[in-house]
Amino acid sequence: MKQRIPTIVANWKMHKTQEEAKKYILDFLPLVSASPVNVLIAAPFTCLSIIAEHLKHSSILVGGQNMHFETDGAYTGEISLPMLKDVGASFVILGHSERRTHFLETDLVINKKLNKALQNDMKAILCIGEQEIEKKSNKTLETLKNQISNGLKGIDPLSLRQLIIAYEPVWAIGTGQSPHADIVQEIHAFIRAFIQKEYGDDLSSCLPIIYGGSVKYESLSDLMLKEDVDGVLVGGASLDPQSFAKIVNFSLG
Ligand code: PGA
Numbered sequence: 001m002k003q004r005i006p007t008i009v010a011n012w013k014m015h016k017t018q019e020e021a022k023k024y025i026l027d028f029l030p031l032v033s034a035s036p037v038n039v040l041i042a043a044p045f046t047c048l049s050i051i052a053e054h055l056k057h058s059s060i061l062v063g064g065q066n067m068h069f070e071t072d073g074a075y076t077g078e079i080s081l082p083m084l085k086d087v088g089a090s091f092v093i094l095g096h097s098e099r100r101t102h103f104l105e106t107d108l109v110i111n112k113k114l115n116k117a118l119q120n121d122m123k124a125i126l127c128i129g130e131q132e133i134e135k136k137s138n139k140t141l142e143t144l145k146n147q148i149s150n151g152l153k154g155i156d157p158l159s160l161r162q163l164i165i166a167y168e169p170v171w172a173i174g175t176g177q178s179p180h181a182d183i184v185q186e187i188h189a190f191i192r193a194f195i196q197k198e199y200g201d202d203l204s205s206c207l208p209i210i211y212g213g214s215v216k217y218e219s220l221s222d223l224m225l226k227e228d229v230d231g232v233l234v235g236g237a238s239l240d241p242q243s244f245a246k247i248v249n250f251s252l253g
Contacts, residue, residue: 006224006251007038007164007208007231009125010238011065011093014044021047024241025054031245032060038208038231039248040125041238042093045079052088063091063123066099069112081120091123093233095151097170107150114151118159125164125233126151127212128191132171140169141190148194157199164208165191166233172213174235181222181229184211188228217246224251 016024021043032039039060043051051062068078084092094117095110110126117124128147130140144167152160167187172178179187188209196204211223212233223229231251238244 002227002230004206004208004230005036005038007040007210008248008251009040009042009093009164009166009210009212009231009233010244011042011096011212011233011235012044012047012239013065013098013235015239016044016047018047018050022050022054025051028241028245029054029058029060031241032248035248037248037251040091040123042091042125045084045087048084048089049087055088061090061123063089063093065093065096067092067094067113067117069109069116071116081116081122085122089122091125091164092117093125093127093166095147096127097129097168097173101170107147110151111153111155114163115155118155118162121162123162123164125166125210127166127168127233129168129170129173129213135169135171140187144187144191145194148191149198152198157203160199160203161206164210165195166210166212167191168212168233174214176214178214178219181219181226184223185226185228188226192228215247217243217250220247220250 042063042065048062055062064084067084068075068080071080094113099105114124128144130143134143191209192204195207208230210231210233211229215232215234216237
């Protein structure tokens with residue numbers, strides 16, 4: 001019996017208009033039973049308020065997929081923490097590999113964003129993961145260790161209670177490929193041991209470490225049984241309410 005409640009996250013990426021988002025939520029809600037599973041939906045900024053409005057009476061959280069580290073200022077095209085909160089977001093995904101790759105986000109920038117979110121009572125999902133080339137040259141663990149230690153540098157350990165770590169191998173995202181569940185378990189155990197060494201038992205035993213990268217309903221039976229896999233971050237398979245509801249309901253156990 002696992003001590004951590006499963007955390008199931010949808011990452012819609014750059015998909016859905018407000019109307020589509022509203023329809024999704026109306027279709028999705030009756031499909032999932034009220035349950036002890038943390039369900040989070042990361043949606044485009046333009047959909048957050050309509051989703052928050054429709055989730056008012058539910059425990060499902062809505063959040064952003066990125067955020068600037070400053071509160072306000074001359075940052076054309078960016079969005080800040082108070083703006084996210086203003087439209088009902090209670091969490092944010094930070095350091096997703098698509099942000100690192102296409103928008104050149106570095107560990108340093110991700111660290112500032114993470115600090116801002118966690119210091120201001122916003123849950124944050126820190127995404128980490130190795131590139132294919134790092135995997136091939138046996139650098140996976142070293143890469144993950146660097147991403148975690150740089151990402152968390154200087155952050156008040158007390159605020160890390162609001163943190164979720166998502167292990168997302170870059171080569172597995174949107175490709176239909178994924179590591180064997182035994183490998184995912186090994187890597188999650190490594191991440192938890194690293195957190196334990198740096199921050200102690202209290203944090204490491206309650207920290208949700210979730211897996212992302214081509215997750216589908218069929219992958220869950222192997223993944224969710226693993227001791228250190230506390231949930232999943234789902235991209236493609238979260239875009240359809242039926243498909244995401246199946247994933248959430250499976251996680252009820
Ligand atoms: P995927 O995306 O499930 O489509 O691979 C996961 C992610 O990028 O978060």
